[in-house]
Amino acid sequence: MTVIIKNGRVIDPSNNLNEPKDLLINKGKIHSLGSPGKLNIANGEQVSIIDAKNCVVCPGLLDMHVHFREPGFEYKETIESGCNSAAAGGFTSVAVMPNTKPVNDTRSVTEHILSLAKKEGIVNLYAIAAITKKLQGESLSEMSDLKDAGAIAFSDDGRPVMNNELMRRAFEYSKMFNLPLIQHSEVLDLTEGGCMNEGMVSTELGLKGMPSEAEDIMVYRDIALLEKTGGRLHVAHISSKNSVELVRQAKAKGLSVTCEVAPHHFTLTDEAVRGYDTNTKMSPPLRTIKDVEAIKEGLSDGTIDIIATDHAPHDIVDKQVEYQNACFGIVGLETALPLSLKLVEEKVLSIYDVIKKLTSTPAEIFNLNAGSLSQGNDADILIFNPTHEYSIDISKFHSKSKNSPFDGWEVKGKVIHTIVRGKTVYSATED
Numbered sequence: 040m041t042v043i044i045k046n047g048r049v050i051d052p053s054n055n056l057n058e059p060k061d062l063l064i065n066k067g068k069i070h071s072l073g074s075p076g077k078l079n080i081a082n083g084e085q086v087s088i089i090d091a092k093n094c095v096v097c098p099g100l101l102d103m104h105v106h107f108r109e110p111g112f113e114y115k116e117t118i119e120s121g122c123n124s125a126a127a128g129g130f131t132s133v134a135v136m137p138n139t140k141p142v143n144d145t146r147s148v149t150e151h152i153l154s155l156a157k158k159e160g161i162v163n164l165y166a167i168a169a170i171t172k173k174l175q176g177e178s179l180s181e182m183s184d185l186k187d188a189g190a191i192a193f194s195d196d197g198r199p200v201m202n203n204e205l206m207r208r209a210f211e212y213s214k215m216f217n218l219p220l221i222q223h224s225e226v227l228d229l230t231e232g233g234c235m236n237e238g239m240v241s242t243e244l245g246l247k248g249m250p251s252e253a254e255d256i257m258v259y260r261d262i263a264l265l266e267k268t269g270g271r272l273h274v275a276h277i278s279s280k281n282s283v284e285l286v287r288q289a290k291a292k293g294l295s296v297t298c299e300v301a302p303h304h305f306t307l308t309d310e311a312v313r314g315y316d317t318n319t320k321m322s323p324p325l326r327t328i329k330d331v332e333a334i335k336e337g338l339s340d341g342t343i344d345i346i347a348t349d350h351a352p353h354d355i356v357d358k359q360v361e362y363q364n365a366c367f368g369i370v371g372l373e374t375a376l377p378l379s380l381k382l383v384e385e386k387v388l389s390i391y392d393v394i395k396k397l398t399s400t401p402a403e404i405f406n407l408n409a410g411s412l413s414q415g416n417d418a419d420i421l422i423f424n425p426t427h428e429y430s431i432d433i434s435k436f437h438s439k440s441k442n443s444p445f446d447g448w449e450v451k452g453k454v455i456h457t458i459v460r461g462k463t464v465y466s467a468t469e470d
């Protein structure tokens with residue numbers, strides 16, 4: 040089966056490409072790119088055409104930080120519904136965090152997740168395995184076994200690895216395997232019982248705060264350990280000004296540190312908590328305008344490598360409770376693209392750089408054969424209209440959960456088609 044995507048602007052940072060091109064897909068692979076109207080098709084060949092007029096054609100997006108809740112919490116999300124949500128958001132590859140039940144800390148769980156994804160998932164799924172057994176922070180998981188089973192990185196996300204000696208040994212394995220450790224940076228004794236950023240707003244609202252120093256101290260410790268042991272550190276969902284600066288300095292020293300930011304952390308501040316909407320409760324929490332400005336600076340100077348959603352679906356029973364008691368996190372896959380494109384309007388990033396932070400850079404960091412329109416690659420493609428305005432409607436989410444603070448937001452940038460291995464897995468209906 041041959042497909043031609045015509046009349047679009049192709050943006051493929053892995054090939055330094057940003058120009059009008061037609062793209063030909065054959066047998067699920069990228070066959071060729073050519074000037075508009077100039078692609079050669081063999082005589083008599085059956086071709087289906089996708090018109091990408093006014094659209095950007097780019098590699099399908101990568102999200103290296105999602106929680107799909109299966110096994111264990113299928114009422115919030117399954118691998119199948121999570122993959123559908125990804126496709127609706129323009130993502131063709133996702134990496135799932137290990138805080139399922141059972142925890143992904145053994146080969147059999149990794150293999151179970153990967154085989155479910157093969158059967159039921161419409162996008163590519165990668166597994167991140169636990170650093171410590173049961174995420175308890177007491178002893179290391181069988182990292183070598185987990186790597187053999189296909190884990191692409193290690194993380195106790197949702198929790199930090201508090202024990203210094205354990206983290207030091209984990210870095211030694213990280214070095215041996217050349218796989219990154221993804222840290223959820225939070226010193227737990229400083230945040231215990233907290234439910235939002237500690238500051239003026241938390242004081243006014245009478246809610247217990249989580250100081251940004253809890254993040255900074257952990258980032259500092261990890262960088263110090265990394266400097267000693269070698270290995271690779273990837274800081275998950277960076278949210279504080281000082282943490283951004285610590286990563287900047289570590290990079291300047293040549294250390295192998297990368298980091299990600301979630302769209303909510305460059306879109307909202309703790310002011311959003313004033314209405315006590317539990318959809319503004321996440322970990323790390325929404326911080327101050329100073330932090331948001333530092334994050335934007337970090338995005339623009341390259342300190343912050345990638346955008347990842349921290350997609351954290353929760354059922355209504357987990358969120359329709361008092362603020363203090365609500366679960367942390369929001370669904371992210373179906374709002375990430377338009378929220379990231381706001382950075383273009385704000386002149387923080389070019390559209391090319393937004394796409395880079397969602398395609399080729401995550402692929403490089405995690406060493407994945409994805410995020411590129413190079414010839415011969417799987418035809419994993421996103422077609423989106425960057426100027427199409429619409430309002431976010433959580434009732435239309437493909438995720439099983441609807442916990443988002445962005446319901447009703449007017450945004451720009453609509454996913455039109457998501458294609459995986461040449462097959463359309465999502466198309467926008469006319470609305």
Ligand SMILES: [Zn+2]
Pocket residue numbers: 196197198223275276322323
């Ligand atoms: Zn986390």
